[in-house]
Amino acid sequence: MIDWLKEKVEGEIGNTACESDERDLLNTFHYLFEFQNKTLSRVTVGSVETITFNGLRLTPIYCALLSHGIGLCGITKHLDLENCSIQCEGLQRLGPVLHKCQVLRLGNNKLGDSGVKLLSATLRNPDCKIQELGLDDVGLTESCTEDLVSALSTNRKLTGLNLGSNYFADRSVPAHRSLILTRRSLEWIWLWRNQFSSNGKRHLESLQESRPGLSVGV
Template identity: 55%
Template sequence: MAFTGVAEKNIVFTDGDLIKYNLQPSQFLSGFLMELLEREDSARSVVYAFPHLTIQEFVAALAQFLTVDRGDITTLLIEAHGNSGGRFEVFLSFVAGLSSPRTAWILEEFLGKFPHQTICRVIDWVKGEVKRRARNTKSEADKRSFLNTMHYLFESQNPALAQQTLGSVETLSFSGLGLTPIDCAVLSHAIRLCDTIKHLNLGSCRIQCEGLQRLGPVLHKCQDLGLEYVGLTDSGAEDLASALSTKPSLTELYLSGNKLGDSGVKLVSAALRNPDCKIQTLELGSVGLTDSGAEDLASALSTNPSLTELNLTDNSLTDRCVPALRRLILTLPSLMWIMLGRNKFGPTGKKELRSLQEPRPGLTVIV
């Protein structure tokens, strides 16, 4: 009855529904259903509803494990996941969670043993869906669908399953997709379990500080971090800096479009001072950087011989920080690109910066 309600978007049930599913009003049933008095014209009748839709969805998922001769549950899962309205997302998360040995062990004390065949089919379905969705993340809809399957992986709490499904994935890209803190927790879980994931692109995901806190403990495992336009402020930068300070092998960091300000950039700069830092590409365009922050950043980066690209476009830099930028450029022979357009340099400052290209044929300075 609960599953039919989920499938048909029905949250209110009648005596006729109870009879149809061989349910009798009892003290046990009252623990799951509330009795509601419904008035229609002059007549009154009692109807039933679960205390919350989430409880209905959990009972619906539980039924798939407890129903005798379940049949082909794989077909049901495929059809439910293919529903474009997202009607079955929570239901499917519960199904995946019930395949967890720990969850089954807790519930089997009260409900009896879960059929091993059903558990295996659910695990196989999760494995197949994650692998299939991971291969196609071009559109926003594709990314959301892949992320949903990662939620199922998270609910299953099965480290071996995560490694089998994501063990060959090197890049996770959800750019442009709004991510909730729970989404970030799911990504953190996947990255923690899978050492192959090296490149993480979360540009324009609007994750903000709480989401970053969920991701912080695993960011040190990635070589390439794309965090442009995610909504970071200086407080979020503190969590990011803490994560980066333990990751000397990070090579690419994209933070453009965040409201870091000088204080946030200073925190990131502190992490970049790590003597083992191997950063090669640093994107800090449109972060609210001023001369003071730029001078601190230049000081931090001057100790990093690996830096090849630096983007400080669209900030509030003036001629005051030109000496610091010149020292940085002259100190780093590996630097090939420095982008400084849409700042507040005067003609003299621009001329001084461009002049550095003459003794360095391979250097490009864009002001």
């Protein structure tokens, strides 16, 4: 039974090219949740490193099942939840396990500033493993800048950050500059398609001169 389930999970996780494949994987996570056998579940999915649900609408219930599945894994190297219609309730269900991901992509979801407040708890977790974070096109405004930057500043592993296609403008430039200057591990930050003026863009781009290898895209 263990061998069969392990082979089933590994096959489904490695094959999520279409919506039906993604739903099959969610159904398997549902079975594991219903079994309530932690030993069986850990042996079955404990070695999973990449989970992709790009484009599949994830309801709060699906997010809870996914959270349970990720909770059974060790470190999840890559979790792609872009364009999954996740809102605050779904993000709240995922919150307890997101710190285990090294690459976390949440782009093109309706998270808004409230979602960032939920995510901030994950970023401040002392055990947070996030190295690359995608928050492009999630409806962020200048109102969340201080909270987001404060949370990101506690993460010493962060190497890449995508904040493109949001609503940041010049008022948020000082906070973004502070993050870039103080987070020495940061290798790239994308701020394309926001609402910065030409002057604001120049202030941000000039930070590339402060550290060799740093890339700031505005």
